[in-house]
Amino acid sequence: MTKVLFHADGDAFLASVEQRDDDRLRGRPVAVGEQVVACASYEARALGVHAGMPIGQVRRRWPQVCVVPYRPHVYDEASARLFEVFRGFTPLVEPGSMEEAFLDVTGRDREDPAGLAAALRAEARARVGVPVSVGVGRTKLIAKLASRRAKPDGLVVVDTALEERLRPRLRLDDLWGVGPTTYERLHAAGLVTVSDLSGTSEGDLRAHGISTAMARRLVSIATGTDDATIRLPTARKSVGASRSMPSTRTRSTVRAALAAQVSRALERLGADPRLPRRLEVQVRYDDGAVLVQRGPLPTPTRDPAAVLASAGALLDTSGWERDGRGVTLVGIALHLPAQPSGP
Numbered sequence: 001m002t003k004v005l006f007h008a009d010g011d012a013f014l015a016s017v018e019q020r021d022d023d024r025l026r027g028r029p030v031a032v033g034e035q036v037v038a039c040a041s042y043e044a045r046a047l048g049v050h051a052g053m054p055i056g057q058v059r060r061r062w063p064q065v066c067v068v069p070y071r072p073h074v075y076d077e078a079s080a081r082l083f084e085v086f087r088g089f090t091p092l093v094e095p096g097s098m099e100e101a102f103l104d105v106t107g108r109d110r111e112d113p114a115g116l117a118a119a120l121r122a123e124a125r126a127r128v129g130v131p132v133s134v135g136v137g138r139t140k141l142i143a144k145l146a147s148r149r150a151k152p153d154g155l156v157v158v159d160t161a162l163e164e165r166l167r168p169r170l171r172l173d174d175l176w177g178v179g180p181t182t183y184e185r186l187h188a189a190g191l192v193t194v195s196d197l198s199g200t201s202e203g204d205l206r207a208h209g210i211s212t213a214m215a216r217r218l219v220s221i222a223t224g225t226d227d228a229t230i231r232l233p234t235a236r237k238s239v240g241a242s243r244s245m246p247s248t249r250t251r252s253t254v255r256a257a258l259a260a261q262v263s264r265a266l267e268r269l270g271a272d273p274r275l276p277r278r279l280e281v282q283v284r285y286d287d288g289a290v291l292v293q294r295g296p297l298p299t300p301t302r303d304p305a306a307v308l309a310s311a312g313a314l315l316d317t318s319g320w321e322r323d324g325r326g327v328t329l330v331g332i333a334l335h336l337p338a339q340p341s342g343p
Helices: 013-021 056-060 072-089 113-127 140-150 160-169 180-188 201-209 212-223 250-268 305-315
Strands: 003-011 030-033 038-041 064-070 093-097 100-104 134-135 153-156 240-250 278-285 292-296 329-333
Touching: 003 030, 003 113, 003 140, 013 030, 013 038, 013 072, 030 305, 038 250, 056 064, 072 100, 072 113, 093 250, 100 140, 113 134, 113 153, 134 140, 140 153, 140 160, 180 240, 201 212, 240 250, 250 305, 250 329, 278 305, 292 305, 305 329
Parallel strands: 030 064, 134 153
Antiparallel strands: 003 100, 003 134, 030 038, 093 100, 240 329, 278 292, 278 329
């Protein structure tokens, strides 16, 4: 039986919750955050607002943007209700963040995946009050690419016939998880699309500086054997995010990358009730050396401004600006307690 996977993703989730709760915000550009943007509505994104951008910059450049404070408990409640909707369609749900998940609906779609996906979207709108885009595919990669194409508030189904035509033409820099540095190495090797990977082995890719895990994944994508397994959540010890970039020593670029990774890491906490207590900031230099700074949060929290302040302090104490080497990656990890934090 051919796998049928959904990638369901709440559109601009935090901003959509704010627009749900305040009629005056509907159809208007909205930025959620205190010191930095945690989420921007699609109307704000059209202006150029994005996650990780300083709120002060947004206010100065786009005075028409409605800036609203971050309300974690409201978003957690909306996330919990959204996942109740997901699990009402299948118990096989793999969370990706507080508003997105992969769902295995194989055998539950009655050979009408579009109909089932439409029902899920309608249920989410009715019970949670937010738009959800859904991509349908045979593997996680195809389902996620489909949901990306479906946004905002849409549905895209990639059946087997369409996948056979689409997969070879996929650009490698559009693939989920392929960052700028990896793509630069692939491009330098003359590899631009999935079809260019035909006949390429893991060893060939590693010879071009591609990591073992990424080389294995790229070969599986080229052969159509990429991941289609739903992994049920377990208690994580940490959650993180990182971004590769061309070598830079510009402070504003590095700080913006850190802010964006803080937002991504917090999103990946999803509905997990535990509050991070410690964090680490990772910097990779252009010679491959890695620097890691670790420290506690003043209080357990998932507030973006508080986490970013602590992460920024760790970054500053790392001495990267005085080092002289360029930075090619910035990452953050949030460490979680074994049990939810008390009141």
